[in-house]
């Protein structure tokens with residue numbers, strides 16, 4: 070396996086470590102092959118909002134597996150999960166299931182291009198939408214600059230179709246629309262940016278995007294792969310009261326199995342084959358195990374209604390870490406939204422990717438190593454959101470804050 074891993078950030082390269090090998094997870098903890106436990110704030114990068122191996126999810130998957138692993142034919146669990154998504158996510162009437170967030174965003178962009186007959190995509194610096202060619206585009210300097218590939222293998226002709234602007238910057242969006250407006254098929258955005266740390270949308274940013282897309286004849290795609298069922302039951306669109314044209318979902322929706330989806334209005338989704346001419350397919354899409362895991366997890370979320378409690382836990386964690394850092398003279402800022410949270414070792418405020426890049430990554434790596442030694446598993450990158458699950462207790466949070474304090478003493482050379 071290249072770099073020893075199946076996905077790059079698992080290699081721990083940015084924190085100067087070799088990765089541990091996970092052997093099992095229970096509730097808020099993940100255990101390595103030597104049996105060491107870590108309080109887990111990565112949670113498989115988001116899916117495990119109920120923690121590891123939640124009995125309700127495990128039971129649903131076991132029962133589904135006993136009925137057969139895959140059918141390649143319609144199954145009733147797909148219908149049930151589709152109905153659940155249409156009920157919970159305000160702007161979604163019709164959904165198509167796929168197997169990863171990347172597939173969902175890639176397909177949503179194809180649909181936007183089909184429906185508008187345009188070819189450009191507007192995206193924001195620091196936002197991650199999966200690894201499809203159109204999304205691997207670095208920000209050009211200045212406003213509405215056409216991008217260049219930042220991954221070899223992405224043809225210039227493809228990256229030239231992606232325009233990038235800074236997050237939270239409506240003037241840059243205006244400039245992009247002024248320059249390319251009649252060619253922009255869609256604006257894609259993480260309504261809360263979680264792949265550059267956590268960057269919340271400024272008041273008026275998302276509604277401003279909604280207005281500009283409507284005026285410019287472009288579609289607005291909310292990439293809710295991370296925020297879906299996380300910042301509120303109905304995702305960021307419910308929380309902020311904005312209706313995107315298309316929504317992508319992943320992570321929580323599959324309960325830890327490879328499930329994702331894209332959806333929107335009946336009218337738009339009519340484009341998708343076989344209802345319409347836009348082709349998109351998948352041998353394992355709507356897999357019965359994945360559907361069962363997703364349904365079980367969403368049912369449990371419905372029963373628990375944990376969203377306020379999760380945000381309180383995440384906020385307590387952030388406040389604790391930020392206070393511990395500042396008490397030691399380490400600049401820090403942070404925020405929690407639902408069960409997503411992020412801390413930056415910089416004064417802040419962090420409104421965009423350039424602000425995020427002010428963090429001291431060397432200090433982060435030192436601090437990270439000290440945390441891992443103390444049994445805390447955070448994302449091994451200064452530019453990723455963290456998560457909490459319903460399995461994390463207030464004692465877990467308090468223990469974490471105390472351990473972070475010790476780790477900071479170590480990283481600052483006090484201990």
Ligand SMILES: *Cc1c(COP(=O)(O)O)cnc(C)c1O
Nearest residue numbers: 169170171197198199292294295
């Ligand atoms: C994780 C993520 C993706 C990609 O999903 P994969 O399942 O890893 O392909 C896309 N968009 C956002 C916002 C994500 O957080």
